[in-house]
Amino acid sequence: MEENIIYEPPKHRGLYLDPRTKVLVMLVLATLIFFVHKNLILNSILVFIPIFLLISDKRYRPAFIYGGLFVIAIFVKIYGGKFEFPYLISMILGLIVELIFRFFPVFMFGYYIIKSTKPNEFISAMNLWHIPEAFIIPVSVVFRFVPTLAEENKSISNAMRMREIRFGTKKFLKNPSMILEYRLVPLMMSVAKIGEELSAAALSRGLGRLKKRTCMVELRFGIWDAGMAILIGVLVIWTIMGRI
Amino acid sequence: MKSDSLKTKDLIHVGVYTAIYIVVFFTVGMINAIPFLYPLLFILVPLITGIPFMLFLTKVEKFGMVSIMAVIIGIFWYIMGYTWIPTVSFIVLGLISDFVMKAGKYKKFSMNILGFVIFSCSMLGLPAPMWLMTETYMAGVREAMGEKYVMEVTKFMPPWMGFVALVCIIISSILGAFIGRRMLKKHFERAGIA
Amino acid sequence: MDNNGENINSMVVLENVSFSYNTVEHSAGVYDINLEILPGQVVILCGASGCGKTTITRLINGLSPAYYPGELKGNILIDGIDSSELTLYELSQKIGSVFQNPRSQFFSVDSTGEIAFGCENIGVSREEIYKRIGRITKDLNMEYLLDRDIFALSGGEKQKIACASVAAMLPEIFILDEPSSNLDLRTISDLKEVIRNWKKQGKTVIIAEHRLYYLMELADRVIYMKDGRIVNDFSIDEFKKIEETQLHQMGLRSVYPVKFEERNDENSNKNNFSFNNISFSYGKRKFIDIPDITVPYGAIVGVLGYNGAGKSTLAKMICGLEKRVKGSLNYKSGIIMAKDWKNLSYMVMQDVNHQLFTESVLDEVILSMEEDDEIAKENAKKILKDLNLEMFCDVHPLSLSGGQKQRVAIGSAIASDKEILIFDEPTSGLDYEHMLEVSEIIKHLKAEGRTSFIITHDPEFLEECCDYLIFLENGKLLWSGAWTKENAERVSKFFEI
Numbered sequence: 001m002e003e004n005i006i007y008e009p010p011k012h013r014g015l016y017l018d019p020r021t022k023v024l025v026m027l028v029l030a031t032l033i034f035f036v037h038k039n040l041i042l043n044s045i046l047v048f049i050p051i052f053l054l055i056s057d058k059r060y061r062p063a064f065i066y067g068g069l070f071v072i073a074i075f076v077k078i079y080g081g082k083f084e085f086p087y088l089i090s091m092i093l094g095l096i097v098e099l100i101f102r103f104f105p106v107f108m109f110g111y112y113i114i115k116s117t118k119p120n121e122f123i124s125a126m127n128l129w130h131i132p133e134a135f136i137i138p139v140s141v142v143f144r145f146v147p148t149l150a151e152e153n154k155s156i157s158n159a160m161r162m163r164e165i166r167f168g169t170k171k172f173l174k175n176p177s178m179i180l181e182y183r184l185v186p187l188m189m190s191v192a193k194i195g196e197e198l199s200a201a202a203l204s205r206g207l208g209r210l211k212k213r214t215c216m217v218e219l220r221f222g223i224w225d226a227g228m229a230i231l232i233g234v235l236v237i238w239t240i241m242g243r244i
Numbered sequence: 245m246k247s248d249s250l251k252t253k254d255l256i257h258v259g260v261y262t263a264i265y266i267v268v269f270f271t272v273g274m275i276n277a278i279p280f281l282y283p284l285l286f287i288l289v290p291l292i293t294g295i296p297f298m299l300f301l302t303k304v305e306k307f308g309m310v311s312i313m314a315v316i317i318g319i320f321w322y323i324m325g326y327t328w329i330p331t332v333s334f335i336v337l338g339l340i341s342d343f344v345m346k347a348g349k350y351k352k353f354s355m356n357i358l359g360f361v362i363f364s365c366s367m368l369g370l371p372a373p374m375w376l377m378t379e380t381y382m383a384g385v386r387e388a389m390g391e392k393y394v395m396e397v398t399k400f401m402p403p404w405m406g407f408v409a410l411v412c413i414i415i416s417s418i419l420g421a422f423i424g425r426r427m428l429k430k431h432f433e434r435a436g437i438a
Numbered sequence: 439m440d441n442n443g444e445n446i447n448s449m450v451v452l453e454n455v456s457f458s459y460n461t462v463e464h465s466a467g468v469y470d471i472n473l474e475i476l477p478g479q480v481v482i483l484c485g486a487s488g489c490g491k492t493t494i495t496r497l498i499n500g501l502s503p504a505y506y507p508g509e510l511k512g513n514i515l516i517d518g519i520d521s522s523e524l525t526l527y528e529l530s531q532k533i534g535s536v537f538q539n540p541r542s543q544f545f546s547v548d549s550t551g552e553i554a555f556g557c558e559n560i561g562v563s564r565e566e567i568y569k570r571i572g573r574i575t576k577d578l579n580m581e582y583l584l585d586r587d588i589f590a591l592s593g594g595e596k597q598k599i600a601c602a603s604v605a606a607m608l609p610e611i612f613i614l615d616e617p618s619s620n621l622d623l624r625t626i627s628d629l630k631e632v633i634r635n636w637k638k639q640g641k642t643v644i645i646a647e648h649r650l651y652y653l654m655e656l657a658d659r660v661i662y663m664k665d666g667r668i669v670n671d672f673s674i675d676e677f678k679k680i681e682e683t684q685l686h687q688m689g690l691r692s693v694y695p696v697k698f699e700e701r702n703d704e705n706s707n708k709n710n711f712s713f714n715n716i717s718f719s720y721g722k723r724k725f726i727d728i729p730d731i732t733v734p735y736g737a738i739v740g741v742l743g744y745n746g747a748g749k750s751t752l753a754k755m756i757c758g759l760e761k762r763v764k765g766s767l768n769y770k771s772g773i774i775m776a777k778d779w780k781n782l783s784y785m786v787m788q789d790v791n792h793q794l795f796t797e798s799v800l801d802e803v804i805l806s807m808e809e810d811d812e813i814a815k816e817n818a819k820k821i822l823k824d825l826n827l828e829m830f831c832d833v834h835p836l837s838l839s840g841g842q843k844q845r846v847a848i849g850s851a852i853a854s855d856k857e858i859l860i861f862d863e864p865t866s867g868l869d870y871e872h873m874l875e876v877s878e879i880i881k882h883l884k885a886e887g888r889t890s891f892i893i894t895h896d897p898e899f900l901e902e903c904c905d906y907l908i909f910l911e912n913g914k915l916l917w918s919g920a921w922t923k924e925n926a927e928r929v930s931k932f933f934e935i
Contacts, residue, residue, distance in 0.1 A: 197543060
């Protein structure tokens, strides 16, 4: 045998959270968000967590966009009542602000989880919690398939443009439902096919006995997980205190 | 393993069609940023998801397929910040839907329609917090936008909207199931996919 | 099975095996297969499309009948054990399978996770996985592919990951089903090295394949199939003696490097059209930047270059599928700006499934026409007749074979009256006969005065069909022209592996 070369996984730069921590934080965050809307500071902290995590994961663009939106939302929330906007605009504004405050923290945290967690990490985290494989396998396939759907959809859009299947053409006016049919049917066809082939490839590499499965990534709670736990603990207590 | 329990291959299919359902929902759901179009969601989603759903039924045909899908989607809504209500509605209705379709062995079209209608109704869980928690929800809005705004909004989202939405869902999911079946016959079966 | 003793030393044995699929799927069944493969052999399964070679690979790796249901007769022994007694999970530890489509065979979203995927499934310890990844990525010369986003990799790179992933499970047998279909030349030569490596380690390798030339140094045996039966079982020396014309008669591709020679310029008496100052940039990076591409009207232009050279981007630009394109086209005494090119051009995509929309072949062609009245119908039928598709008028396009689907797509391009046609890898995965068919059709289009651009990595097809060449590198036009002596040499050099 030649000299032994052992693969070294890249060092986690900066902040690394155990996938179990991520899932737990997500659940707590999703729960807290309903109770904190009266407390702007607390709510802002909840917003800040995913922004901070996104930056630590070097995802500056979404962090920046989201942060910007949030600043605008605070501004509207504080000063919005003072302006006489036309009815429709203020209504839409109100909903968007609500959206940013209530949904975006969790939404952005979800984005962070999806971008920063590998399917095998996820599988082994769920395995450690004894979640049944009937749940784990489909979820990891969802991770894998969302980008595929985007890819396939793009090629089909291209093909539709070449065939001039779009809103407003003569062919469209004759049969408007074709937009739906011509987009969904080829998409389903190719996704069904990819699904079949993916199953074959996964089965031929032994997927199916999760109990015996190992994971290349070592799951271990570290200092960051502890820090996150403390932060979340404080937030929970603060929220409860605020409600009493 | 018994042949009527879900195998790895079936679980992969469940994942594939769950991904499709979520993506379609999300794409269509983009329009719910505009409040007047919100009801449209209840018409469009069942109409469009009818096609993948009917295809899904031909792929697995085993009990549990729809329930697992519903559990995943339900949890998805929870972590997306939609409270626990859609989670419960998806899991409960998903389970019922699964039982209904099982009774027709996932082949009988009338049972499949009924199942799909029940499954689609779980969508009602999404705006439910707005109706069930009007007080807390509106309190926040009131702070931000003022009393006048709140009155206007409530005018647009009266509780009976729930019934309208329910009717919309039932009608459009029946239609969606028929479109789905037509597409199966017209395309997927003839192409050897279903 | 009282007579197993003599088979003990064989890695794979198929005894009187017949298999037919339950589904309406197009893969052909196989009949009366008797095959014995010794450890360490590299075996090619070849034959025209639909001859059953893919089915043989599935029978060996157990996917038929466990995953692709069907009726199986006869016995299959893997390393002396009756495979019907083994589950897919058990078989997966003995047999590693690599499939045709690089896009559909990865389960993870990151490359290292994908290499480890199989090992994790069968419960290999973490330290051992690290060791295997280290060793295998070095063996396969792919350290640079570690820790990458798989969706961002090219088809060839994905295929390498797939090979590494099965190799990490340390199987005794490797089965590859048309692994080179979606690869360019550089990655085919990488694949060849991968297989060479396995052979050196004494593994048994079974490859179902159309492209044969890259395997000639490695194979020990060639099994030729036709209509679901094994017709010949050649040793590699016997196989190498077969004349090229005879190979073509058998429906097989050439086993020798194609010789490119200087030719008369068929388009010398024709006028030219040209794309001027075309560029496409994304952010600050310019992906395509070409001052001038001049092409004769009615030429069949082979577009060459390595992966990432910008061939597909150029094709999309010409079809008007990319925004932010700058430049103009000087065509038939008019200047056409980039946004209007789409009215002139049409692309037959590599994955042709994406561009077939309707429920019948006839409708598919009519969809491209302005009207859908009786006259249109007649015209559509005529087009289909020219393409040899008239018997499929009422059939669903997606139920056809790959080559037929491609012809339907070509038919809809013809019906739309576009004058510039672009073909993205039209012959990937086609056997000799089907490759010739495509070539005939494109020549027919030329006779009608249309110009074709063909992105291809298929030397035989290029030689057979194209009469003009352009070569891209890093988004620039490196050279272009007819088959002059110099250009023929350049092409030969490009196709050397």
